[in-house]
Amino acid sequence: MAIIKTENLTYVYGEGTPFRKVAVDNVNLEIEEGELVGVIGHTGSGKSTLIQHLNGLLKPTEGKVFIDGEELWEDKKKLRDIRFKVGLVFQYPEYQLFEETVYKDIAFGPKNMGLSDEEIDKRIRETARMVGIKEELFEKSPFELSGGQKRRVAIAGVMAMEPKVLILDEPASGLDPRGRDKILGQIREYHEEKKNTVLLVSHSMEDVAKNASKILVMNKAGLYCYDTPVNVFSKSQELMEMGLSVPQITRVFKRLEACGINVGEEVYTVDFAKKLMMKLLSKNNLEA
Amino acid sequence: MLKDITIGQYFPGKSVVHRLDPRIKIIITIAFIVMLFVADSFYGIGIGVVFVLGSFLLSGIPFKMMLKSIKPLLPILIFTGLLNLFFISTGDVLFEWKFLRITTGGATTAAFMIIRIVALIIGSSLLTYTTSPIALTDAIERLLSPLKKIKVPVHELAMMMTIALRFIPTLIEETDKIMSAQKARGADLETGSFMQRAKALVPILIPLFVSSFRRAEDLALAMECRCYHGGEGRTRLKQLRTAPRDYVALFTTALFIVLVVLADKML
Structure with a gap:
């Protein structure tokens, strides 16, 4: 209840x-x-x-x-x-x-x-x-x-x-x-x-x-x-139109997305961003 | 709720009465009071009533505001009326029952007194309805400025009045907030004996005092930072200036006083 x-x-x-x-x-x-x-x-x-x-x-x-x-x-x-x-x-x-x-x-x-x-x-x-x-x-x-x-x-x-x-x-x-x-x-x-x-x-x-x-x-x-x-910050566009900001780190990743780098996940804390980056980097290293 | 309390009863507007110089308005109000006390016949007081009703119509203040200003003084009105009605025993007897006796003299005096008080209230509340408290203190300061010669701190008094008026809404809001905060901690303000309720005010009054002192200190510092050093050599952004309409108003008032005196003498 x-x-x-x-x-x-x-x-x-x-x-x-x-x-x-x-x-x-x-x-x-x-x-x-x-x-x-x-x-x-x-x-x-x-x-x-x-x-x-x-x-x-x-x-x-x-x-x-x-x-x-x-x-x-x-x-x-x-x-x-x-x-x-x-x-x-x-x-x-x-x-x-x-x-x-x-x-x-x-x-x-x-x-x-x-x-x-x-x-x-x-x-x-x-x-x-x-x-x-x-x-x-x-x-x-x-x-x-x-x-x-x-x-x-x-x-x-x-x-x-x-x-x-x-x-x-x-x-x-x-x-x-x-x-x-x-x-x-x-x-x-x-x-x-x-x-x-x-x-x-x-x-x-x-x-x-x-x-x-x-x-x-x-x-x-x-x-x-x-x-x-996750769901709330995925609406970052609407939030910004309302005059609310989204976390800075989310903005960074939105910008990366706009530049064509898609990490495929909603990022809203620095810790998570760090982990994600480490994971992606090590994956890229393996591929290279 | 505390928010419903309104202090100062300024009713914003753009009428001629609103736009009059506040100094002139104070002088006219005093003249009007004199007018009412000079009048000692129904003709005289009638002219006074015409004067105040005319001003009221010009000001565009709603009629119900006029009634609202009379309401708190209703008990005094009734008391005055009854006292005059029963205790003045001149003229013919109109009505008699056991020890009560109403005479024509009593009835007319009662009516006269009531009209006079009502006119007085309407006239003086018209001043506060049409003049903002700040303009009023400003005008008082200017009118009293000759007293500076005999070392009356006119400017300081006016500044204190202005600050007090300015902070009334702030303090009301603050009280409201503190009350909510203490209620949220389970303070019981509504029930209990008189002593218990008085004690329950402590958690509200202490924070209120503390914050008032803090505010006073901040304000003093802010004033000092802007080089405030009392009234000496201080100029104003909004100068009080008399316009032709102010002289017209003064002249009209003088005319009415003459009319009142004449009416009393001639009729």
Whole structure:
């Protein structure tokens, strides 16, 4: 059974005013459990609005959202439980830190769930390890940390709720290349360790290509496609027309194809490209 | 939703009233208030009402906006009306029931007061409907500039007002975001006792304060980088200039005040 399902999901901002805008238009979607989904689309394509529906922060203007088979908004009292099931990390999550210490801040979510102190402690230590926050930092004020550390503490705050679905809106934005690789790597490790569903909203095709098992493309408030990276990047022409880029390495191979060198496969990560090149080269050597 | 809050009630348009110099508009509004208080007969106040309704028609602001501006003050209107109606006991008795007594004097005063307050509200909201908050602070700064002579920091006050107005929407958006983020972490803002709810605001207020200070610092730095050093010697991109229509408006207002005085005296 799909863990996330939407039926004709539509959301309209400012209904009945001159500022009316359809932000999400008739989206039908089914995401299976255990996927790491990369969500891409340019600014204003409805990504952020879509993900805020998945934990009941926004109420659909029309259509339905199901999490784990349960319909959201059927019973308003259950919404809070849904928010523990679907953890949402907003863009620039470090702006939500408020506690006196790092430890207490990570504890905020689990505490709201009503867990026991031992369980909370266990989860804090586990998630802090996963995002690479050392225990020495626990008693520090979150406002004393560096930007990257703050970001990881904020992400840990949501991870510690152990949601079945973790959604991250641009978790790496505004970080330097090393910081982004680190955070994305940790998210992937978390996904592999917990085997849960992760949705990763990103602008960077490289990041999505490297990490995701499925890719969801939003365009002009609608769902353009939801498919495996190979299938999505095979439509590179359409993606570029939408104003989205494809990974650089894919562009290189598309260009080679245009020059008459066809490798016969979709290339979207550098690692794969390397392997493929090595294979082709050794084959050519043998023939020669 | 927080987004529905509108602060400042500027209603964009291109009418004559919109295009008047904001300084002139403030002066006219003050003159209009004087006009209403000078008037002490129904003729006088009638002329005042004609003046404000005429301006309203010229401004092209929808009629329902006028009603909307009166609505929040309805309780005060009713209270004033009832107080005057029952406690003024001059003139003939119109109606009597136990301790309640309505006299002609009471009825006319009540009607007079209500008309005066309604006209006052409509007149002053017309100013805020047709003038953007920024233009308004600009005009206030210019009008108050003589006070600089006695060391009142007029420019600084106006700049503070402008910055405050500018950041209201930003802060609303920010609050909205932080609220969503904390709700996503299971913060419960809607239920619980008063104390619990007050406590639930902590996770929202602290990040909001932190980001406000950060913004203030950024803004101060950005202003300094552009060599801002207060109002001294500062010139403006958009100069306030009076046009012939401003004098026409002033003259018309003066004419109405004279009419009001004459109407009160003669009739």
